[in-house]
Amino acid sequence: MSLKVLDLAKRRKSVRKFSEKNIPIEKVLKALETATHAPSGANQQPWRFIVITEKDVKIRIKNACERGEREFYEKVDGEFKQWLTEQKLSWKKPFLEKAPVLVAVFMKKDAQYARESVWIAIGFILLALEEQGLSTLTYTPSKIQYPQLLLNVSNNFQLEAIIPIGKSEDNKPKAPKMTLEESTYLNQWGKLITK
Amino acid sequence: MSLKVLDLAKRRKSVRKFSEKNIPIEKVLKALETATHAPSGANQQPWRFIVITEKDVKIRIKNACERGEREFYEKVDGEFKQWLTEQKLSWKKPFLEKAPVLVAVFMKKDAQYARESVWIAIGFILLALEEQGLSTLTYTPSKIQYPQLLLNVSNNFQLEAIIPIGKSEDNKPKAPKMTLEESTYLNQWGKLITK
Numbered sequence: 001m002s003l004k005v006l007d008l009a010k011r012r013k014s015v016r017k018f019s020e021k022n023i024p025i026e027k028v029l030k031a032l033e034t035a036t037h038a039p040s041g042a043n044q045q046p047w048r049f050i051v052i053t054e055k056d057v058k059i060r061i062k063n064a065c066e067r068g069e070r071e072f073y074e075k076v077d078g079e080f081k082q083w084l085t086e087q088k089l090s091w092k093k094p095f096l097e098k099a100p101v102l103v104a105v106f107m108k109k110d111a112q113y114a115r116e117s118v119w120i121a122i123g124f125i126l127l128a129l130e131e132q133g134l135s136t137l138t139y140t141p142s143k144i145q146y147p148q149l150l151l152n153v154s155n156n157f158q159l160e161a162i163i164p165i166g167k168s169e170d171n172k173p174k175a176p177k178m179t180l181e182e183s184t185y186l187n188q189w190g191k192l193i194t195k
Numbered sequence: 196m197s198l199k200v201l202d203l204a205k206r207r208k209s210v211r212k213f214s215e216k217n218i219p220i221e222k223v224l225k226a227l228e229t230a231t232h233a234p235s236g237a238n239q240q241p242w243r244f245i246v247i248t249e250k251d252v253k254i255r256i257k258n259a260c261e262r263g264e265r266e267f268y269e270k271v272d273g274e275f276k277q278w279l280t281e282q283k284l285s286w287k288k289p290f291l292e293k294a295p296v297l298v299a300v301f302m303k304k305d306a307q308y309a310r311e312s313v314w315i316a317i318g319f320i321l322l323a324l325e326e327q328g329l330s331t332l333t334y335t336p337s338k339i340q341y342p343q344l345l346l347n348v349s350n351n352f353q354l355e356a357i358i359p360i361g362k363s364e365d366n367k368p369k370a371p372k373m374t375l376e377e378s379t380y381l382n383q384w385g386k387l388i389t390k
Contacts, residue, residue, distance in 0.1 A: 003225055004199045005323040009232035029388070030198055033375045037204035038318065039333055042278050043370040049379045057382050080307070083237055112275070113335055116355075119311045120333070123233065123318020128200040138234055138315070140308060153384050160311075175238040180228045184244045187252050189348050193224070 008130045013174035015135035018099040018166035023134060025053065028101050028165060031128035035121040041113030047121050048157055052102040061104075061162070062096035064150045068143025069093060095137060099164030104147070106157040118160050125163065135168035203325045208369035210330035213294040213361035218329060220248065223296050223360060226323035230316040236308030242316050243352055247297040256299075256357070257291035259345045263338025264288060290332060294359030299342070301352040313355050320358065330363035 032049050040046060052058055069091035076084065084090075096102060103125070107118045122138060129136050141147055144159040153159065186193045227244050235241055247253055264286035271279065279285075291297060298320070302313045317333060324331050336342055339354045348354065381388045 003229070003323060003326055005203070005319065005326050006225055006229045006232075008200070009229045009319050009323075012232065012234075014234045029375060029379070030201055032379050034198070034201045034204045036372050036375055036378055037201075037207065039207075039209045039321070039370075041335075042275065045373050045378065047378060050384060051379060051381050051388060054382050080237065115310055116314045116317075116333075116335065119314035120318040120321070122311075123315040124200065124204050124322065126234070126315070127319065127322060128198060128204075131198055131200050138311075140236075140311065151384050175234075177231050178240050180224060180231055183231055183240065183242060184224070184227050184246060186246050187249050189245060189346050193246060 005127060008127050012126060012130040014137050015168040015170040016095050016137055016172075017168070017170040018095055018135065018164060019169050020098050020100060021167060022100045023166055025051070025101065027129070027132045027134060028103065030132065031125045032103070034124045034128040038117065038121040038124050040117035040120075041111060044108065044111040044114075044117070046108035046111035046114040047118050048106040050104040050106075050151060052104060053100070058097050058102060060150055061102065061147050062093055064146035065093050065096060065141045065162070066091055068141055068146050072142035093139070095164045096139070096162065099166040101165045103163040103165060104151065104159060105161045105163065106153060107160045109156055109158050115160070122161060122163070129165060134165050135170070136163050136165055138163060200322060203322050207321060207325040209332050210363040210365040211290050211332055211367075212363070212365040213290055213330065213359060214364050215293050215295060216362060217295050218361055220246070220296065222324070222327045222329060223298065225327065226320045227298070229319045229323040233312065233316040233319050235312035235315075236306060239303065239306040239309075239312070241303035241306035241309040242313050243301040243303075245299040245301075245346060247299060248295070253292050253297060255345055256297065256342050257288055259341035260288050260291055260336045260357070261286055263336055263341050267337035288334065290359045291334070291357065294361040296360045298358040298360060299346065299354060300356045300358065301348060302355045304351055304353050310355070317356060317358070324360060329360050330365070331358050331360055333358060
């Protein structure tokens with residue numbers, strides 16, 4: 001039996017190069033509506049979203065994030081630095097300007113299981129956008145204080161992710177994934193499952 | 196346009212009462228396969244799953260979790276205690292025994308953005324099970340050390356959630372959710388979006 005959610009998850013890949021072409025805002029709102037139905041600790045729904053469509057706001061966010069990334073990249077070393085180099089990643093985050101829409105996701109800091117709940121909701125968003133033919137990245141700024149300040153966010157909330165959304169122009173293939181047999185055990189840790 | 200992922204998210208509710216009837220394990224594996232396609236920090240895929248089908252393992256997990264819950268419930272007070280009472284929640288977690296399948300979800304502790312990644316994957320699992328007509332709860336034990344010890348988990352991994360899976364026998368309605376207009380702003384914090 002074909003499973004829509006499995007097909008979408010398989011098809012989805014993280015995208016860092018976006019077409020600058022506009023996308024219908026309604027598609028983004030549908031995805032955020034999907035997120036509002038996610039479960040959350042004590043049903044506190046500890047998420048808020050800012051949909052960012054204005055070019056100058058996007059540029060200011062990009063600058064604020066890149067400021068933190070430059071500081072971060074100067075310090076990083078070891079295995080992670082190697083991975084970043086291999087992936088051709090740098091402090092530059094052009095997708096924050098190029099993607100036609102950004103969604104900034106905030107977490108209510110004092111809610112129970114706030115982070116867990118917010119990231120379930122982000123999972124819902126990614127699949128709802130994929131279903132509508134829109135690509136995404138879950139970008140987590142290395143230093144949230146700069147974009148947080150810029151967006152004049154309530155003190156009770158904290159920036160968790162910025163999701164650029166648009167049509168992909170990224171030819172990089174999807175990152176390879178472990179198989180189910182590598183990640184899943186049966187009844188006890190280490191006992192392999194065989195399909 | 197109808198959106199499958201939105202429909203599934205709307206339809207899904209957290210369920211605490213399950214039929215004891217067996218379910219096809221293949222459906223659970225399909226959902227976990229969906230999870231393996233989730234994005235993760237540096238593609239580290241910091242999740243592992245134990246699919247628990249054996250009755251005696253479920254009972255021992257229930258006992259281990261309830262031990263922690265009893266300790267937790269003795270200490271809780273204030274607004275959260277009131278919410279728990281209103282929701283008729285207690286330290287008893289019968290669904291850990293009654294649900295035909297449990298999935299224990301573990302997080303690689305030293306991976307980057309490990310928690311964020313694991314909970315995106317959990318979001319994928321919830322929707323993939325809902326699509327297959329199976330109900331779920333994202334249960335987070337109050338004290339993970341008891342079930343963690345019981346399952347003989349590698350020191351590099353930490354229990355994040357136990358997801359009971361089965362056919363719902365829970366008549367409680369879905370918890371009410373904020374509207375999109377209550378959770379979403381446009382271009383700046385506090386500026387309401389109007390559909």
